[in-house]
Amino acid sequence: MMLELQDIYKSYALGAVRVEVLNGVNLRVDAGEFVSVIGSSGCGKSTLMHIIGFLDTPTSGEYVFEGRKTAAFMDEELCQIRNRKIGFVFQQFHLLPRLSALENICLPLVYRNQPEATNEKIARQVLDRVGMAGREMFRPGELSGGQQQRIAIARALAASPSLILADEPTGALDSQTGQEIMNLFLELNREGITVLIITHDPKIAGQCKRVVRMQDGTLREA
Amino acid sequence: MIKANVIEAARSLMSAKQRTFLALLGIVIGIGSVIAMVSVGTFVKEEALRQFTDMGTDVIRVRQDYGEGKGGGGVMSGPGGLHLSDIDKIPAECPEIGEIAPYIAVYGALRYHGRQMPAPALGVTSSFGRLFRLPVTEGRFVSDLDRYMSFCVVGPEVAAAMRQAGAKKLIGEKLTFKQRIFTVVGVTPKVPVGSMRPYEINDGIFIPITTASRFPDRPQIDDITARMVPRGRAAVAVAQLRSFFANNVPSFRPRVTSAEELIAKMEKQMQLFTLLLAAIGSISLIVGGVGVMNVMLVSVSERRKEIGIRRALGASKRDIQSQFLVESMILCFMGGIFGIGLGLGSSYLIAHFSKWTFSISYDAILIGFCVSAAVGVFFGFFPARQAARLNPIEALRSE
Numbered sequence A: 001m002m003l004e005l006q007d008i009y010k011s012y013a014l015g016a017v018r019v020e021v022l023n024g025v026n027l028r029v030d031a032g033e034f035v036s037v038i039g040s041s042g043c044g045k046s047t048l049m050h051i052i053g054f055l056d057t058p059t060s061g062e063y064v065f066e067g068r069k070t071a072a073f074m075d076e077e078l079c080q081i082r083n084r085k086i087g088f089v090f091q092q093f094h095l096l097p098r099l100s101a102l103e104n105i106c107l108p109l110v111y112r113n114q115p116e117a118t119n120e121k122i123a124r125q126v127l128d129r130v131g132m133a134g135r136e137m138f139r140p141g142e143l144s145g146g147q148q149q150r151i152a153i154a155r156a157l158a159a160s161p162s163l164i165l166a167d168e169p170t171g172a173l174d175s176q177t178g179q180e181i182m183n184l185f186l187e188l189n190r191e192g193i194t195v196l197i198i199t200h201d202p203k204i205a206g207q208c209k210r211v212v213r214m215q216d217g218t219l220r221e222a
Numbered sequence B: 001m002i003k004a005n006v007i008e009a010a011r012s013l014m015s016a017k018q019r020t021f022l023a024l025l026g027i028v029i030g031i032g033s034v035i036a037m038v039s040v041g042t043f044v045k046e047e048a049l050r051q052f053t054d055m056g057t058d059v060i061r062v063r064q065d066y067g068e069g070k071g072g073g074g075v076m077s078g079p080g081g082l083h084l085s086d087i088d089k090i091p092a093e094c095p096e097i098g099e100i101a102p103y104i105a106v107y108g109a110l111r112y113h114g115r116q117m118p119a120p121a122l123g124v125t126s127s128f129g130r131l132f133r134l135p136v137t138e139g140r141f142v143s144d145l146d147r148y149m150s151f152c153v154v155g156p157e158v159a160a161a162m163r164q165a166g167a168k169k170l171i172g173e174k175l176t177f178k179q180r181i182f183t184v185v186g187v188t189p190k191v192p193v194g195s196m197r198p199y200e201i202n203d204g205i206f207i208p209i210t211t212a213s214r215f216p217d218r219p220q221i222d223d224i225t226a227r228m229v230p231r232g233r234a235a236v237a238v239a240q241l242r243s244f245f246a247n248n249v250p251s252f253r254p255r256v257t258s259a260e261e262l263i264a265k266m267e268k269q270m271q272l273f274t275l276l277l278a279a280i281g282s283i284s285l286i287v288g289g290v291g292v293m294n295v296m297l298v299s300v301s302e303r304r305k306e307i308g309i310r311r312a313l314g315a316s317k318r319d320i321q322s323q324f325l326v327e328s329m330i331l332c333f334m335g336g337i338f339g340i341g342l343g344l345g346s347s348y349l350i351a352h353f354s355k356w357t358f359s360i361s362y363d364a365i366l367i368g369f370c371v372s373a374a375v376g377v378f379f380g381f382f383p384a385r386q387a388a389r390l391n392p393i394e395a396l397r398s399e
C-alpha cells in the first residue's frame, strides 16, 4: 500500500466563517496505481494533493503513508519525505527562471548531502529520459510550455520518487502536447511509479486505470 | 550545500544588480567609516606617543606655573625665572635626576638673503641635544663652549626655507635674528614633537642659552626638562624636584610632570576619543546594516514563489534560512572588502593631509571583516527567518 487517507477533514478560517473544503475524504492508493482525480473547480482537489504531498496538514483525520501514521511528523521529517519519496508536477511548471534546465532538475538533489557530480549525472539521465537531451543549458524562458513541463517532470523524477503528484499537468498545454506529457506519465507508471494526477480533461482521465471524483468535499470512485 | 548556497546567493545578488549595489554602498560606507575612524584614532595616538619612543619615558618636565591670577601683583610681576646657577645644582641635590636641559624660547623674525620668516629661537645647553635625543645631520649641536657666541643650529623648517632661498651648503651661512647675525654651525632633522618635546624644535633655530638670555627683553628660563638616573622612580624624582625648588628658589612655582603621567593622561583622553570615533563609525554601520536588511526583506518577498518551490522539493526551514543568511553574509562580506579599501584609502588621505604617519592597522582590517560578517548575520537573520517561516503553499501560490 502506498498511502491511505482516513476520514480527512480540512477547513479554512476566513475571518469568522469556516470554509469546509474536505469533509471526510477516504482514499487508498496502492503502489503502482495510476489514479486521476476529477471534480469541479474549487472543490478541493489541490487542497487534497497538498495534504497527500505533505505541503499541508489536515484539520482532522488520519493520513498513513507507506504504512506509517504521519500526524506526528516534524517539519524535518516532512521535508525528507517530500525530498525523497514524492515528485511534484504543477500546472504552471514552477521552474526557477534564473536556473538552467539542468540546474532546475538538480534542485531536489541539492538538499541531499551528496556530491555535485552525482547530482549532475542523475540530472542528465532524467533529462534524457523525458526526451530533452541537448537542452541542458536552456533557461525555462527559452523553452516551450510542453518542454518546460518535461523539465518539471524530469525534476520530479530526479528524486527517484515512489509517488508522483501532478496538479493539472496538462492544463496549460494544447491537447497534442498534453497527450505527449500524459504518455510520459503512463510510461513512468509502467516502470512502477505510483501516479496521482488531477485533471479537468476527460480524455486524460479516460486513460487512467482508476478515476475518483471529488464532490461536496468527499471522494467517490467514478 | 554551502557551496550550492554560495553560488545561488551570488547568482541572486547578480540578478538584482541595482539593489545589490545600493545595499553594498551602505555597508561599504559603514565598514569604511569604522575602519577610517579606528585607523585615525590609532594614528593620533601613535603620533602623540612617538616623541616618547624617541625620547624615552624617563623624562620629567618642570615649568613655571603661572596659575590664574594667583596673588595680587598680576601675572607679569609675579613669579620669577630661574638662574643657570640654580639649575646646575639640581642633579646634585636630586639623586633621582641624571641630567637636565633648561631652555628659553624667544620669538622673533628670521632674515636670510632678504627673506623674512617668523621663527622661534630656543636658547639651549649642549645637554638639550642629548636629552631630547636630537640627531644632527650636518655640523654639530650647540656646545657649552659657545657661551655668548652668535652660533646657531637650524631646525628642519628653517633649513628647508634656506635651501629654497638658494643655499647649497647651510654650514657657515649667516642668519639675522632680532638684529643679531648668527652663523649656522649645524642642522637637525625633523623629529616627532608633542607635550614633552616643544614644537620649536622643528620650527625654529637653536642658539646658546647664555646668548638667548642676553636679548634686550631679558627672557627668563622657565622650562626645564630632566632625565632620571637609570631605573629612577618618577614619583620620587618629582617629589625631589618639588622640594628642591621650594628650598632653593621659593619665587619659582614649579609645575612638575613626568612622562609617565603625561602618557597616562593622554591614553585616557585617547580612550575617550577612540570611543567617540567608534560610536560615529558604528552608527553609519547600523545604517548600512538596516539597508542590507531592507534589501534582504525585498529579496525574500520577491522570491516567495521560489521559496515555495524549494520547500515543495524538500528544502527544510533550515535550508531556506541558511540560503538567505549566506546571501546577506556575502553581501556584507563584499561590502566589508570594499569598505576596508575605502576606510584605508580615506585614512591614508586624512593622514596625508594631517601630516601623520600612515600605517595599515591590521586590527582595523580584522575588525572590518568580523564586523561585516556579524552585520551580515545580524541584519540577515530576521529576513532569513521570515523566509524560512513562509507557509509553503501560500508561497507557491504567490506570483
Ligand SMILES: Nc1ncnc2c1ncn2[C@@H]1O[C@H](COP(=O)(O)OP(=O)(O)OP(=O)(O)O)[C@@H](O)[C@H]1O
Residues within 6 Å of the ligand: A012, A013, A014, A019, A021, A039, A040, A041, A042, A043, A044, A045, A046, A047, A048
Ligand atoms: N488558504 C486558504 N484560505 C481560505 N480558503 C482556501 C485556502 N486555500 C483554498 N481555499 C478554498 O478551498 C477551496 C478549494 O480550493 P482548491 O484550490 O483545492 O480547489 P481545486 O479543486 O484545486 O480547484 P481548481 O480545479 O480550480 O484548481 C476553494 O474554495 C478555495 O477558496
Ligand SMILES: [Mg+2]
Residues within 6 Å of the ligand: A045, A046, A047, A167
Ligand atoms: Mg487546483
